[in-house]
Amino acid sequence: MKILTGNDLKTGAVTWWTGVGWSLDVNDAADVGDNGAAVIAREEGAQNVFAAYVIDGEKTAEGVRPAHIKDRIRALGPTVRPDLTLKPSDPNALNWVI
């Protein structure tokens, strides 16, 4: 699947396109098919996101897993500071990234 990720302009937080809005949780990411560029153009124009780009992802039992490790680290947080990630108490989070 093709999913979109970008950043919130004011806070810099990593966000994922859900189909209707931008979520902090990668598992809400929607498959944009071929429409990624068009969605990005519209959403960046409206300042709902910036620095957005299209990536590959796969559907999993939990939700969505980006294909590349860089985007998985982006989705979760720094692997060396679990306390600063989106899932500080999840012992499996690191496995999900790597």
Add this chain to the structure above:
Amino acid sequence: MVEVQFRLREDEAVNDPAVTVDAFTEQTNASAVRVEPGDDARALLPHLDRIALVEVNFPSWTDGRGYSSARVLREAGYTGEIRAVGDVVIDMLGHLKRCGFDAFAPAHPLNPADAQAAFDRWDNVYQATADGRRPIWALRHPA
């Protein structure tokens, strides 16, 4: 022709079509020349007395070669108009002026209030450049 949105000179604007640096050195009746980023502004130094207008083009404002071109001309004693054309943006205006630009013809018109704020932003400057402002080190050590 793109409007000269800001002009900091008192004299009459020259609006002859600007020719390229190469053409200028050959055409003895031209009085306006356009300097591209890759041009050597020093090629104009033997001809300063017949130049009334130098346009310096910024195809992209992040290509800063035009700043050096302007300073080179001012340092050589050129006192005519140096006009910034092309991708001229608000946040460059103060720096352009410091390098000797005294006219600005942005490809996309700028917000006049923001532009004035940009021109007026810095009360003092650290370096001596082509604009004649006394740098901070001169204020600290009046001769």
Add this chain to the structure above:
Amino acid sequence: MYKYDQYDQQMVDTRVEEFRDQVRRRLSGELTEEQFRPLRLQNGLYLQLHAYMLRVAVPYGTLSSAQMKVLGDIADKYDRGYGHFTTRQNIQYNWIKLEDTPDILADLAAVEMHAIQTSGNCIRNISSDQYAGAAADEIVDPRPYAELLRQWSSFHPEFLTLPRKFKIAVIASETDRAAMRLHDIGIKMVKNDAGEIGCQFYVGGGMGRTPMIGPMIREFVPLDQLITYSEACLRVYNRYGRRDNKYKARIKILVHELGKEEYTRQVEEEFAHLLTQGIEPPLAELERIKPYFDDPAFEAGASDDLDLSDPDFRLWVERNTHAHKQAGYVIATVSLKPVGGIPGDASADQIRLMADLAKEYSFDELRVTHAQNIVFPHVRKADLYTVWQKLDEAGLGTANLDSVGDIIACPGLDYCSLANARSIPVAQKISERFGSAEKQAEIGELKLKISGCINACGHHHAGHIGILGVDRKGVENYQLLLGGSEGADTSLGKITGPGFDEDGIVDAVEKATNVYLANKQGEERFLDTYRRIGMDPFKEAIYG
């Protein structure tokens, strides 16, 4: 250290207002991201993997304790309770909000700090020797000259849109503690035959994709021509540096492609012209700046005695202190590399503790080193044990300066959007593998540097052992380099062969140190043995 006068203060205050206005125009949509990006970069604000990152300048690595305290407070107030000290003597915060940035810059300006030109295609923070003003081997303190250059380079209207970033280092001793030859301009303060102080210029060094050692282009520039000569070097670069290819845009490529002689000729020509333009500050300006760097009020006759009966303290003194020019004092390095820790990171509490200790025990002054540690430049020996105990309580007492545990590592793929691989976990594993004090003592001096991508922010080319993280079909892979050095004997590391996974690279490092230990002669360091016996014995041991 330097204190702002009304002019310096006004400049940073004005910059804050300029940036506040730029943020306003960005948030209102008046500025697109494409237009805003170069502006925020020139205020040190990056977009990184997880959030905006702010890089605060620490000019030539020198800080007062009041400034250090504010850095700790910023970490708490605007970030997540910690900061990262970098390989250019700066500090970075990883979780900054754009809307907070003008206020952060205002907080910094209130203590004479800023984030001016810490990114972007402009002249960056000027780095220097972390032992400046304290080491016996310098001919002068290099920092007044660095301060003069800092002011010259700040908001220099001709040089804010260079082909690429520009890094300058200034040193004043034969021992190069700032990797001077690996900078775009490296300046070494020297004395000529007449005993006059002047500046020796090296231009075109750098790391990244194409590491190069900067050649000397001028043996002696008199002090009253320093700014004019620097301006000539920059103008030639601004006019002729490549702008067609981002990866060939540094001055090192220009110097390499023109050749040192031709580049020098162009600089000398521009220099001769600029000398007629009156752009040089009067020597009185240097004379105004110098007294800020005078010696603090050292206690004359301070005791040189040290009670080394505590074995842990003794180890720390042996490893982490350096002789001071003044009897009874030492230069103390605070390690930010605890075993298994994240190199260069410090919590807000640790930052404030270091500030307090510096205030009480180091004449109110600290340094940031390009090896990502902190230095207390002037500690009385009589106070050293107390200082170490307090550091040790806070996890800052690791005795590993310049040993294998003192790893330099970029933030890597855990934080950086440019990275190809994570660097910090590799650093942690190596740190743990070599965690014992005995092991580190056995191996001795070993500068190990890790970069998570070819941009080389971890300076891996200059490591005795260097590690470069790469992306091999979506999987992290690590190349091993040996024999780099950043001192006066600057050399670039050579790759050993095929890369390794994360566990493999740690094993490879251990194999390399074992080869060293097996072949070492006399007092040879790892680097010396490598240079003597060459790559082959290492290759054999690592690849079998």
